[in-house]
Amino acid sequence: MIYLDYQATTPVGPEVAAAMRPWIEEKFANPHSPSRWGREAAAAIEVARSRVEQAIGLAGGSFAFTSSATEALNWAIKGTFENNNRRKLVTVSTEHAAVLDTAEWLEGKGIEIVRLQVGSDGLVDLDLAEALIDDRTSMVSVMLVNNEIGVIQQVADLARMAHSVGALMLCDAVQGFGRLPIPDGPDLIAISGHKIHGPKGVGGLWMRAGAEPEPLLHGGGQEQGLRSGTLSPSLCVGLGEAAHLAAERREADAVHVQKLSELALATLGSGWIINGSTERRYRGNLNIRRENLDGARLISDMRNIAFSLGSACASGSGRPSHVLRAIGLSDRAARSSIRLGFGRYTGEEELASACRRINEAAHEQTRLTA
Ligand code: PLP
Numbered sequence: 001m002i003y004l005d006y007q008a009t010t011p012v013g014p015e016v017a018a019a020m021r022p023w024i025e026e027k028f029a030n031p032h033s034p035s036r037w038g039r040e041a042a043a044a045i046e047v048a049r050s051r052v053e054q055a056i057g058l059a060g061g062s063f064a065f066t067s068s069a070t071e072a073l074n075w076a077i078k079g080t081f082e083n084n085n086r087r088k089l090v091t092v093s094t095e096h097a098a099v100l101d102t103a104e105w106l107e108g109k110g111i112e113i114v115r116l117q118v119g120s121d122g123l124v125d126l127d128l129a130e131a132l133i134d135d136r137t138s139m140v141s142v143m144l145v146n147n148e149i150g151v152i153q154q155v156a157d158l159a160r161m162a163h164s165v166g167a168l169m170l171c172d173a174v175q176g177f178g179r180l181p182i183p184d185g186p187d188l189i190a191i192s193g194h195k196i197h198g199p200k201g202v203g204g205l206w207m208r209a210g211a212e213p214e215p216l217l218h219g220g221g222q223e224q225g226l227r228s229g230t231l232s233p234s235l236c237v238g239l240g241e242a243a244h245l246a247a248e249r250r251e252a253d254a255v256h257v258q259k260l261s262e263l264a265l266a267t268l269g270s271g272w273i274i275n276g277s278t279e280r281r282y283r284g285n286l287n288i289r290r291e292n293l294d295g296a297r298l299i300s301d302m303r304n305i306a307f308s309l310g311s312a313c314a315s316g317s318g319r320p321s322h323v324l325r326a327i328g329l330s331d332r333a334a335r336s337s338i339r340l341g342f343g344r345y346t347g348e349e350e351l352a353s354a355c356r357r358i359n360e361a362a363h364e365q366t367r368l369t370a
Contacts, residue, residue: 010197011197020235048236054244090132092153094148095141096147099141099172133167146276150286155183171188174192212224259348260351263351268358271291307358340355
């Protein structure tokens with residue numbers, strides 16, 4: 001099996017699994033209990049928290065653990081509108097469902113939602129954004145790296161625009177964290193463990209001091225009174241270890257990923273078109289299309305290679321990806337697109353072999369349908 005679906009999830013790092021093991025097998029104490037065991041677990045969680053904060057690398061804020069980035073994004077958006085009299089959210093049509101569906105829910109409650117369109121490169125037009133971010137705006141929510149097509153939005157510029165009208169900036173950094181430096185600017189940043197070789201079921205929200213949203217989950221108030229629920233020491237320690245490794249290996253990982261991307265493109269050869277900007281993109285995401293290809297059929301034909309259509313969510317629904325539609329692709333062109341995702345644990349040999357097989361199968365399929 002060759003795994004080329006790094007945007008859906010990443011393999012758990014061996015160091016991460018080792019760090020988590022004692023907290024699953026022996027150390028079962030409740031980290032919020034005052035016993036010695038409880039205090040030991042709480043201390044391990046604090047080490048993990050500071051590792052995540054260091055990897056985020058911004059001053060003047062703190063990190064709260066959540067069950068996922070989906071929870072962090074729901075919390076950031078709903079909790080900010082609870083806090084604020086302004087009634088307008090500016091986001092982008094290519095955001096993840098965790099943002100777009102939350103925005104739609106708020107729209108049903110009377111909040112004005114602006115969904116900025118993107119160009120064929122997948123990027124927000126900054127002049128248009130500036131015209132639409134005004135003093136009625138409470139929040140601007142823009143992702144760092146797009147999960148489907150890998151393009152990198154101009155988060156620092158958009159944060160400046162948000163701040164100039166007194167709005168907060170939320171950044172969904174799930175696909176960028178640990179891979180690129182997080183630009184200074186956002187007041188709220190959502191991340192997820194399983195996209196950085198950490199465990200699933202844990203993520204969190206970094207909050208600039210003073211920008212903390214109202215709680216989404218009420219109860220014991222375990223996370224600074226802002227988020228309730230008993231923390232899982234194993235998941236928090238796993239996320240902390242993954243963040244620490246990602247920060248330590250960021251440059252080496254980036255060099256490896258750049259090499260893999262060049263190798264994949266050279267092996268695939270001509271006839272493939274990259275979806276979205278070829279310059280402002282994270283290189284571990286190759287969303288490509290080929291005329292007349294049936295991407296879904298290709299995926300089911302290639303049983304030993306795991307890759308994706310535009311996104312895991314879009315694949316499940318059978319709907320063409322909203323991101324590929326937003327960059328101007330027809331339904332047909334969107335359906336002829338596939339997403340290859342690779343990273344730290346992908347070998348050059350296996351990637352070249354997978355790309356050769358994908359290319360041959362795609363040639364065969366399009367030759368028969370031509
Ligand atoms: N945002 C982006 C860009 C993602 O890729 C994902 C995961 O698919 C999420 C948010 C949601 O993350 P989680 O799986 O932690 O809820």
